[in-house]
Amino acid sequence: MMEALPLLEVRNLKKYFPIRGGFLGRAIGQVYALSGVSFRLEQGQTLGLVGESGCGKSTLGKVILRLIEPTEGQIFFRGQDISRMRLNELRPLRKEMQMIFQDPYSSLNPRMTVRSILQEPFVIHRIGSSGERQRWVAELLETVGLSSEDLDRYPHEFSGGQRQRIGIARALALNPALIIADEPVSALDVSIQSQILNLLMDLQKQRNLSYLFIAHDLAVISHISDMVAVMYLGRLVEFASSEDLYRQPRHPYTQALTEAIPVPVYDPQKRKESRKVIGGDVPSPVSPPSGCHFHTRCPLAQDRCRTDVPQLRETGDGQRTHLVACHFA
């Protein structure tokens, strides 16, 4: 297993969006959405990508699927570099990579029945006869816990959680190896959120799926992920197993994030002393701070942090990887 290729690997991935303005619409600046991100995702595993708004996590998901073209860097899917591949070469690979979106209200076409939504992947990729497709869509819907009687209903007839199930069924249609889920539960109520997380975990076991799970909620991420990557302003700051990240968060940003999550437990001690909270706002990705991007908010920041970009380096025990990008971790 050690020799096996990872399902997905990205190397030094960068994405800069031009800001256009002025009379001729020339680029007058850049949004540094991704400034060199590298990681691997093994077959059958879940990599959680966590960070606050504007950290580049959604851009990363879209760049991997080439829904957005990368500025620089490489994306390997089963060892094959897809970052420069032409679209007609890419299309067969896209069957293997699917996406689930945050908002089940806007990601399903309101004018299509569930049947036609679920048939569409087969139609686009010209798979199966009409009879086979009918059977498959019914099976898909049952796989995600809905009934085949729902096939001729429209998205608006379903609740948020049910719509997310339809989105999951659509993603499963072509039997993908990788699913990129971008905030799949953040629009849902708690009781529904747990149902969807359980469904995703069950499907993973049944089908040996790999997930790239993108979310802002560290508790959700740590629950579902094997490995967790913490992002801040376009860079990975920490990469470790879910357990290690919880037990020993090493980057000051990860520590702040962990500390900031409100926990539904009554703790009079914690209530008395105001919690340690990092100040300030996330800086704009248009002009990220020099050196370590986090230095403007970091309680440990030294002169060096303002000039030198810390590289991700191994701090694990040799058995398990634990990467941290901090001069002082």
Place this chain on the structure above:
Amino acid sequence: MTEALLDLRDLAISFQTESGRFRVVDGLNLSVKRGKTLGLVGESGCGKSVTSLSILRLLECPPGHIDSGSVFFDGKDLLTLTEEQMRQIRGNRISMIFQEPMTSLNPVLTIGEQIAEVYRIHQRLNRKEALNRAREMLNLVRIPSPDLRLGEYPHQLSGGMRQRVMIAIALACRPEMLIADEPTTALDVTIQAQILNLMNHLQKELGMSILMITHDLGVVAEVCDDVVVMYAGKAVESGSSEEIFRNPQHPYTQGLLRSVPRLGQKASRLETIEGVVPSLSKRPSGCRFHDRCPQVRSICRESSPPDFVHSATHRVACWQHQKEDG
């Protein structure tokens, strides 16, 4: 025991829709003690925001309608006041902040003008004095370089800063009561933590009471002294934070608490509450939670449970507690 500043008694609110009239809040009781924070918690559509709007009589009527009940504030029933009397209370003695600070701020007025407006209306201060007071408020909510910010527009501020401005506006007249409807839901966690700390600090400094409306049990546990859990228009459980989080009694509260993923609990299945929140037109008979309840009994399908007393401060609307009522 502290006297309640805000006391809702048997409040019932309904909505007129094309397909009929529906009760969205049904016989709600809650009281916010002086200087304390009460959390009103529940999932979408449970009636928590409608309740908060009704307190200040901001609910749009029609389609909304307050059918019955009272909203006592400092001993007076707000539902019996004239619109003119209400105006003396809104923004002055009771203030409100909302989830989305961008839509609650006026995009074409500067921050300074928007805060100063409160002083000009409620305290009839002149422009200069009002602006001075606005600057003090920005200091109070810890906005850096307040002089600069006074002249800026909402779009120039980050989400966290906008929420601080909203808080500054809400607290300008030092209200006795603040109603906060999902004040941190749109914010990132590190910014949420800043805002919650700020609210805690200001509450101590100004001695106000807070009604915190949220879906986030974590936020409730961190800032609320007392809790009311709502489900489908009814309060199913109420008690102190300690009682609700250490010893939840209603199967819905128990289910909610168990279905929240927590840091460091990996890879096991989460416990869930089966089914979905019933829509307004399909609310079940009897206890509204019975079709999702793991401990359902036949009586639950037939009649709606009253509030049973679990302790002096702890009430549970669940038939399992009938015997304890003695």
